[in-house]
Each structure stands twice: as structure tokens, then as C-alpha cells.
Amino acid sequence: MVAPTLLAPGWERVARPPSLFRRYDFASYRETRAFLDGLAALSDETGLFPDLGFGRTHVNVTLYGAGGGAPGDPEVEFANRTAALAAASGLAAG
Amino acid sequence: MVAPTLLAPGWERVARPPSLFRRYDFASYRETRAFLDGLAALSDETGLFPDLGFGRTHVNVTLYGAGGGAPGDPEVEFANRTAALAAASGLAAG
Numbered sequence: 001m002v003a004p005t006l007l008a009p010g011w012e013r014v015a016r017p018p019s020l021f022r023r024y025d026f027a028s029y030r031e032t033r034a035f036l037d038g039l040a041a042l043s044d045e046t047g048l049f050p051d052l053g054f055g056r057t058h059v060n061v062t063l064y065g066a067g068g069g070a071p072g073d074p075e076v077e078f079a080n081r082t083a084a085l086a087a088a089s090g091l092a093a094g
Numbered sequence: 095m096v097a098p099t100l101l102a103p104g105w106e107r108v109a110r111p112p113s114l115f116r117r118y119d120f121a122s123y124r125e126t127r128a129f130l131d132g133l134a135a136l137s138d139e140t141g142l143f144p145d146l147g148f149g150r151t152h153v154n155v156t157l158y159g160a161g162g163g164a165p166g167d168p169e170v171e172f173a174n175r176t177a178a179l180a181a182a183s184g185l186a187a188g
Contacts, residue, residue: 051148052147052149053148054146
């Protein structure tokens, strides 16, 4: 039996369609861009491509499971790594 | 009297909320990223920040007017310059 993987604070599991969601807010466009660049690198590394919606100072991240199914461990791990990227983006632009 | 500025093909004027919209599709994530980088440079130049939604191979661009009003000439000009960016992104990644 596998223990359910814990989802980082700030993220929510959405029932329909099955997905993981979080909104990040930033103080400037520069921070937003830094975060998006970090996400792009994470996508290159993991092969997972979230749906992203963003404006000048916010980014909405939505992760679907493979083939449209429920998000699994890879998506949860991706989600859990975004907080560090967001923190780094804020610090870099400080 | 000022002639109405012509909106480039592929774009639509949305009534509610008043905005300009276009979806771009790309052959690869690399092209999508190149296009987003081009948009970022255009935002830096113009001071206009569209709402962007994107996945691996598509980008939805929505332009609102200043202060939430109807899009004006600056937004139309921004819209009209995105086609060249999209073409360049496709060519660069080809």
C-alpha cells in the first residue's frame, strides 16, 4: 500500500475536472517572469506541462493527470516544487 | 475625426468584458516559449500587459483597455504586432 502523497500548502485538489490548482501573486512583472522561467525549466526537466494563466503580477497554475485522468504523484511533486520557485523569484527581484 | 484602427486577421473584439482576443497554436513547447518571450519584450516596450493563458502548444492572448475600459489604439497596435512574433517563433523553432 502506498501512502497518499502530501500536497503542499496553498494548493487545492479540484474535483472537476480532476486537477491541482494554485494561484501565485507577485509584487512585480519581473518576479512573475522569473517564476514563469522557473516553471519552464521544471517542465523541461519533468516533461509535465501545466496550464498556466498569467497577468502582470499573478500566475494561475493548473496540473492535470496524464491522459486527462486524476493527478498522480508526478503532478503532486511538480506542485510541491513550485513554492521554492516562487520564493526564489521573489527574492531575486526583491 | 480619427479612422478606426484596423484589427489584424485572427483577432476578435469581445463585447463582455470589452477586450481583444486571439488564440495561437504552435507545433512545440519551444515555439510556445519563444512566442511568450517575444510577448514579454513587447510588454516591456509598450507597458501593456495582456492576460495570457497557455499550455504546451497554445497561447490565449486577451487585451483589456486601460482602467478596464474598451481597448483603444495601443491595444490594437499590440494585437497587430503579435502575428509577426508568432511567425518568428515558428520559424526560429522550425
